[in-house]
Amino acid sequence: MTPFVPPHKRQAWQALQALAQGPQPHLRELLKSAERNAALHASGAGISIDYERQRVTREVMQQLLALADESQVMPQAQAMFKGEPINATEQRAVLHVALRGSHVPNPPWGHEISKQVANELHRVCTFAEKVREGHMKGFGGESITDVVNLGIGGSDLGPRMTTEALSHLTRDSFKNKVRVHYVSNVDAWSLYTALAYLNPARTAFVVQSKTFTTQETMTLAASAKRWLTDGGCPADQLGKHLIAVTANPHISAAQGFTPEHTFGFWDWVGGRYSVWSAIGLPLAISIGAFAFQDMLLGARAMDEHFLTAPSDQNLPLLMALFGIWNRNFLGATTHNIAPYASPLGKFASFLQQMDMESNGKGTHVDGSPVEVATAPVLWGGLGIDGQHAYFQLIHQGKHLVPMDFIGLRTERSPLPFAAEHHRVVLLNMQAQAQALAIGRTPEETMKELRDSGMDEAEVQRLAPHRSYPGNVPSTTIWVDALTPRSMGALMALYEHKVFCQAAIWGIHAYDQWGVELGKKMAKDIEAAEAARLKA
């Protein structure tokens, strides 16, 4: 690879700047070309994207693709898949892709890693099935019926989000006798409300922490042990109720977690990319080992698509490029994620960590300051609910908010009238995308008001308030149906999008030094307080 050149010094970046400064056709104009619209679609791994509502002309697309080339995005991706230490500030490889590819012949990361991954995956899946079948017994010999996940950040958001997204698929499974709960916040109410109706004799805790030093999680774990002993569990039987998932098993072992209840992963798995590892254990308990492995296969399918699809058909790369165009050239400071499928209610929160903790950076890989914008503020939630809450700002406010609409082509809920609900959901999604794109001019608004019989003074008075500037860019992401496999592909799509953007911005996506200062200060305050009490 050639020496690092900051993004704004690259030829394609400058060409894009020139294009952005020139006259920009409104989406209303762009969308008039049926030929253009028909071309702006791509698909892979069971997912397709419609991007005719991005504010891109043919010239812009050409330069965006040239920027990806010039930024050596794909050689950088290959370096990641090969296990090169691309997380340079922590001197680590970044191999979450190996977690879903242990079955791949001749893996670029090597057979040894695949072997380790396959072994641990087998342990996780076997254990998850044992719990689901009621064979995990508590101190009184009763089956465990409730599993409480204690973890935060990457040790919470991935399994929590996917459990909500996928557990409805297994709700009727005769095998699953176990409920899974999540507690991330160290606020006592959070633990209290989770435990209020649980029976200590039938409850197990999965303490998930890559480091096993996170203060919030360790505080929760200590209280969980206390709750178990207060509930009658003899101290020497606590191990029956405690499971550790960590990359630091020597720390969990020192705290009394047994080897058979300890599941490992590796320092080359970033916390926010760890749901594919043993961190997925509560999810596997919730949806079953087969479904969990299916999710891994879906992610692997997206990995293959990412590595092999041509640039102009490559979903993660295209989404990264639209993000760059909107952020760096059209000046959008935020980005909204709007799933139109209620099981995806936590998807935006999950992506917030993935995107903002990865790419909220201000230093280039060579240590120089970044002079262009990096990750936008990513936010969102279920589109249907957003329409009746904050979409007002997106339609008429002063922020430019590019959107990802996420829709399901088929919906499989067992309600007999589900098709009617799905129809309403999708027509709303399509209407919002189109309304945001084309808007409504004051002239069109006046005509509509006059046609409704309104008197002219009222038409003049109201038309400015009832017009819509439009020109809000969006991508519509279509998922065939919500299954473990498509979920895996969707998550991996965003993971690689984040990777591509970091590769273009020339930043490290896999460290998170920004979160450390506050942690250190909390420790300093704690130490000062302890010293004051001692004095």
Ligand SMILES: O=P(O)(O)OC[C@H]1O[C@H](O)[C@H](O)[C@@H](O)[C@@H]1O
């Ligand atoms: O899994 P743990 O080591 O407990 O870390 C939990 C979380 O806390 C950290 O502060 C990081 O910001 C996150 O990336 C991480 O996922």
